[in-house]
Amino acid sequence: MSDLGFTNGASHWHHDAVFYQVYVRGFKDSSRDGSGDLRGLIEKLDYIQSLGVSCLWLMPIVRSPLRDDGYDVSDFLDIDPSIGSLADFQQLTDAAHQRDLRVITDLVISHTSDQHAWFQEARQGPESPYFHYYVWSDRDDRFPEARVIFADTEHSNWAWDHKTKRYYWHRFFSHQPDLNYDHPPVQEAILDVMRFWLDLGIDGFRVDAVPYLFEREGTNCENLPETHAFCKRMRRLIDMEYPGRILLAEANQWPDDLLPYFGEGDEFHMAFNFPLMPRLFLALRREDSRPLIDGIENLPAIPHDCQWATFLRNHDELTLEMVTDADRDYLYSEYARDPRMKLNFGIRRRLAPLLDHDQRRIQLLYSLLFSLPGAPVIYYGDEIGMGDNIYLGDRNGVRTPMQWSDERNAGFSSADPSMLYQPVIADPLVHYQAVNVEAQLRSPASLLHWLRHQLRLRRSQPLLSRGDIRFLQVTNRSVVAFTRSHRDAIGLFVHNLSAAVQPVHLELAAYAGLRPSQFGGNHGFPVITTEPYFLNLAPYEPLWFLLEPV
Ligand code: GLC
Numbered sequence: 001m002s003d004l005g006f007t008n009g010a011s012h013w014h015h016d017a018v019f020y021q022v023y024v025r026g027f028k029d030s031s032r033d034g035s036g037d038l039r040g041l042i043e044k045l046d047y048i049q050s051l052g053v054s055c056l057w058l059m060p061i062v063r064s065p066l067r068d069d070g071y072d073v074s075d076f077l078d079i080d081p082s083i084g085s086l087a088d089f090q091q092l093t094d095a096a097h098q099r100d101l102r103v104i105t106d107l108v109i110s111h112t113s114d115q116h117a118w119f120q121e122a123r124q125g126p127e128s129p130y131f132h133y134y135v136w137s138d139r140d141d142r143f144p145e146a147r148v149i150f151a152d153t154e155h156s157n158w159a160w161d162h163k164t165k166r167y168y169w170h171r172f173f174s175h176q177p178d179l180n181y182d183h184p185p186v187q188e189a190i191l192d193v194m195r196f197w198l199d200l201g202i203d204g205f206r207v208d209a210v211p212y213l214f215e216r217e218g219t220n221c222e223n224l225p226e227t228h229a230f231c232k233r234m235r236r237l238i239d240m241e242y243p244g245r246i247l248l249a250e251a252n253q254w255p256d257d258l259l260p261y262f263g264e265g266d267e268f269h270m271a272f273n274f275p276l277m278p279r280l281f282l283a284l285r286r287e288d289s290r291p292l293i294d295g296i297e298n299l300p301a302i303p304h305d306c307q308w309a310t311f312l313r314n315h316d317e318l319t320l321e322m323v324t325d326a327d328r329d330y331l332y333s334e335y336a337r338d339p340r341m342k343l344n345f346g347i348r349r350r351l352a353p354l355l356d357h358d359q360r361r362i363q364l365l366y367s368l369l370f371s372l373p374g375a376p377v378i379y380y381g382d383e384i385g386m387g388d389n390i391y392l393g394d395r396n397g398v399r400t401p402m403q404w405s406d407e408r409n410a411g412f413s414s415a416d417p418s419m420l421y422q423p424v425i426a427d428p429l430v431h432y433q434a435v436n437v438e439a440q441l442r443s444p445a446s447l448l449h450w451l452r453h454q455l456r457l458r459r460s461q462p463l464l465s466r467g468d469i470r471f472l473q474v475t476n477r478s479v480v481a482f483t484r485s486h487r488d489a490i491g492l493f494v495h496n497l498s499a500a501v502q503p504v505h506l507e508l509a510a511y512a513g514l515r516p517s518q519f520g521g522n523h524g525f526p527v528i529t530t531e532p533y534f535l536n537l538a539p540y541e542p543l544w545f546l547l548e549p550v
Contacts, residue, residue, distance in 0.1 A: 013054075013102070014204075014246045014269050015307045016465040018455060019377040020053040023315055024061055024083050025069070025421055027380060027402050029412055034419030036401070036412070038084035038092050045095055047437065051383060052455035055102040057206050057248075059315060061089065062108075065115045065175075069315070069399070071106070071208060072113035072176050076193040086200070093201045104248065105197065107205035109190050110212045111176040119177050123163045132183040135169035135215060146171070146221040152344050171212045171221075181213045181230055191237055198238075204246035207234070207268070210261065211251050223257045231267045246270060248309055252319055255299050265303035273308040273374055275299065275322045280312065280365055281354070282327055285334045287498035289480035291327075293471050296372065307465075310374035312365055313382055316395055317346030318354070340390045350398050352385035357430060359385065359447055360540035364495060366451060367542035370458050371484070371493040373469050378451075384440050385447045387430030392422060400425055405438040457519040457544065463489045472506055479504040479537060483547075492516055492545040496537035505532035516545035 028040030038061070048056065060070025063080045070080065079089050096103050112119055121130035140158035148154050150172055158167040159174035169178045179186050194205065214226040231249075238245050249261045249271040258275065261268045279295035282288075302308070318335075320328045328345070335354050336347045347354070355361040362385055369376045381402055389397040401424045404411030410424045410432035417423075424432050440446035458464045467484030474481050478498035484491045490511065496502045509530040516525040516533075526533075527550055537543065 012305065013244070014248075014375060016459075016462065017055045017102070017307075017375045018053040018458070019055050019057050019104075019309065019375065020048055020051060021057045021059070021314060021377055021379045022048075023059050023069075023380060023399050026399050026412075028404070029401075029415065032413065032415045033082075034413055034415040035082055035421040037082070038079070038088040042088075042092050042095050045092075045099055045101065049099045049101060050452065051378070052452055052459060053378065054100070055104060055203065056096060057377065058103065058105040060106045060108060060208075065113055067113070067175055068173055069395075071108050072111075072115075072173070073108050074113045074115040075117070076112075077196050090200060097201070102203035104204040104206055104246065105202060106208050107194065107197075108208040109179070110209040111170060111172060111178045114175045114177055123161060125164050132180055133186055133189075134177045135180045136164065136166045137169070138166060140167045143169075143215050143217065143219075143221050145219060146215070150344055169215060171209070178212065178215075181226065187230060187233065191233065194234065194237060195241070198242045198245055202245070204238075204248065204269075206248045206250060207231075208250050210249045210268075211253060211257075223251075223253065223260065228260060228263065228267065231261065232263060235263070235267050248272070252321055254322055259300055259302065262302050262306045265305045269305065270307050270309045270375065272377075273299075273310045274319065276308075276372075276374075277311060278318070278320055278323050278327070278331060280368055281318070281331060281335065282323070283480070284355075284361060284365060284497055285331075287478045289474070289477050289497060292368070292480055292497075296469065297471070308374035309377050310369055310372065311377040311379070312369055313351045313354075313379045313398070314377070315379065315399055317343040317348040319344075319346040321345045338390065343395065348388075348390065348395050348397055350386055350388040351379070351382045352430065353388050357385060357387075358540075359450075362447060363450055363454075364497070364540045364542055366454065367493075367544070368480075368495060370454055371464060371491075371542075371544060372482075373467075373484075375465065383448055383451050384435055384437055385430070386435060387425045387427050389423070389425060389427070396422055403432040403436040405436050406433040410436055411438070453520075461489065461491065461519070461546070462486055463491050467491065472508075474504055474506065476502055476504050478502050481506055490514070490547040491519075492543075492547055494535060494537065494543045494545075496539065496541045499539050501539060502537045504535050504537065506535065508533045511547050513550065514547040515550050517548050519544040519546060 025036045027036040028044050029036050030039035061079055062073050063075035063078045064070040064072050079086055093103050118130045118133045121128050122134050146157050161168055170176050211222040214224045215221045246269040249268040251261050252274045255275050261271050276295040279291040283292035336342050341347055400422050401412035440448035463484045463486035467486035470483050472481040479502050481494045508528045511528045512530050515527045
C-alpha cells in the first residue's frame with residue numbers, strides 16, 4: 001500500500017500527487033475499432049503505475065457528439081459509447097485504486113453540446129422548462145467586453161438559433177451553448193452530476209473552463225463574485241458529502257484573478273499554474289532565470305490546504321494569454337516558426353517538438369517541473385517525447401495515438417490503419433517505430449527511464465511536494481538555484497538554462513557545515529563553508545542535492 005495513506009481516505013493527498021493526463025480515445029484501443037477505450041486503458045494501468053504517478057486525469061469520457069473531443073457534453077450521466085460503458089468505468093476505477101492510483105475526470109460545467117437534451121428542449125421556446133437553462137437574447141451586442149476565446153473560429157459569443165429566433169450565449173464553439181447559472185435548477189443539476197460520479201468512486205474533478213459561469217453587463221464576464229459563490233457550493237458538497245475528493249480548477253487567468261479560486265481554503269483544492277507555464281519556456285529560450293523567478297515570486301502564497309497543479313503541456317494549445325504582448329511575440333517567433341503551429345492565442349505543439357527533440361532540454365524542463373512547488377501533471381506521450389502533426393486541424397495534432405511499440409499503428413490498435421481516429425506520427429524524425437514505449441524501456445538512457453527515475457527521487461523526499469522555496473542570488477543569470485525546505489530537510493536545486501557550460505558561485509553561508517549530496521546518493525561534494533560555493537554545470541544540466549549534516 002502506498003505511503004500516502006491511500007486506503008484510509010487520507011485528505012491532502014493532492015499535495016503529493018503526480019498526475020498523468022490521459023486522452024482515452026488516443027491511449028489504447030481494445031475493441032479494434034481504431035479508437036481508444038476504457039478497456040484499453042485498463043490494460044495499460046501497469047504501465048501508468050510504473051511511471052510513478054499517483055493520479056490519472058481522464059479527459060471527458062461522457063456522451064458527446066465529439067466536436068470538441070468530449071468538451072461538448074450531450075449527456076453528463078453516461079459514458080460515451082465509443083469508449084465504453086459505465087461498467088467499464090467502474091472496473092477502471094477499481095483496477096486503478098487497487099494499484100494505488102487515483103482517478104479524476106473532466107467536469108465540463110460552463111456549457112453543454114447543442115445536442116444535449118436540455119438545449120434541444122430549450123429550443124422549444126420560453127414555455128419549455130429548460131429554456132432558462134441557457135442564456136438567450138434578442139440582440140447580439142450584450143456583454144461586449146467579454147473576449148472571444150476561440151478567436152480563430154468564432155467571431156462573437158452570440159449565435160443565432162433559427163428555431164427560437166433568438167441568440168444564445170457561448171464562450172467557446174457556437175455548438176457549445178453556455179449554461180445559465182442564474183437559473184437555480186442549473187446549479188442543482190450540476191451538483192447532482194458531481195454526486196453521480198463521486199458515488200461511482202471517482203477521486204475528484206478537473207473542472208473545465210471555470211471563470212465563465214455568469215454574465216453581468218459592464219464586466220468581461222470572467223471571475224465574477226457569483227462564479228466564486230457557485231464554486232464554493234461545489235466545494236461544500238465535497239467537504240460535507242465526499243471528504244478527501246478534490247476539485248482542480250482550469251482558470252487561465254493572471255495571478256490576481258487566479259488566486260481567488262482557492263478562496264480561503266474553501267474553494268478549489270488545486271488550480272493549474274497557468275502563469276508559470278509559459279515563463280518556463282521563456283526562461284529556457286532566453287537562457288535567463290528571471291522570467292522563471294518572477295513567475296514564482298509574483299504568485300502570492302496560497303492557502304495551507306491548497307496546491308498548484310504545474311504542467312508543461314496538455315491537450316490544448318500552449319496558451320500565451322498570461323504573458324505580455326512582447327513576450328508573446330518572442331515565444332511565437334522562437335517556438336512557432338511555421339504559422340501552422342499557432343492557434344488562437346497559443347502554440348499547438350507537443351513538448352518534444354517545441355524543444356527540437358533535444359532530450360537535455362526536455363529533461364531540464366521536467367526537472368524544473370518536478371522540483372518547483374506544485375503537483376506536476378504529465379501529458380500522455382510526453383514521457384517518451386512523442387512528436388506532433390501540425391497538418392491535422394485544431395488541437396488534433398497533439399492528440400494522436402499513443403506510441404506503444406514499433407508494430408502496426410504503433411501498438412495502439414490492431415484495426416486497419418485507415419480506421420484510426422487519427423493517423424499515428426510517421427514523421428521520419430520521430431517516427432513511432434523509433435519513439436515508442438517498448439523501445440524506450442529497452443534503452444537505459446531513454447527519456448522514459450530518466451523520467452521514472454526522477455519521479456522516484458521526487459517521491460523519496462516530501463520536501464519536493466511540500467517544501468518552501470527560496471531562490472538564491474546568482475550573478476550568472478543562465479543558472480537558476482533555489483532551496484526547498486520542509487521540517488528538517490533541505491534540498492538544493494541548480495539548473496543550467498543554457499546551451500553552454502556555466503560556472504556558478506552560490507551564497508550558501510546559511511548552510512555552512514552541511515554537505516550537498518546528490519539525490520540518489522553521491523556523497524563526493526565538498527562541505528559548505530561561509531565562502532561562495534562553486535559549481536560547474538554542463539549544458540542544460542539539472543542538479544538535485546540534499547544538504548546533509550557531515
Ligand atoms: C477547456 C478545454 C478545451 C475545451 C474548452 C471548451 O479550455 O481544455 O479543450 O475546448 O474548455 O470546453
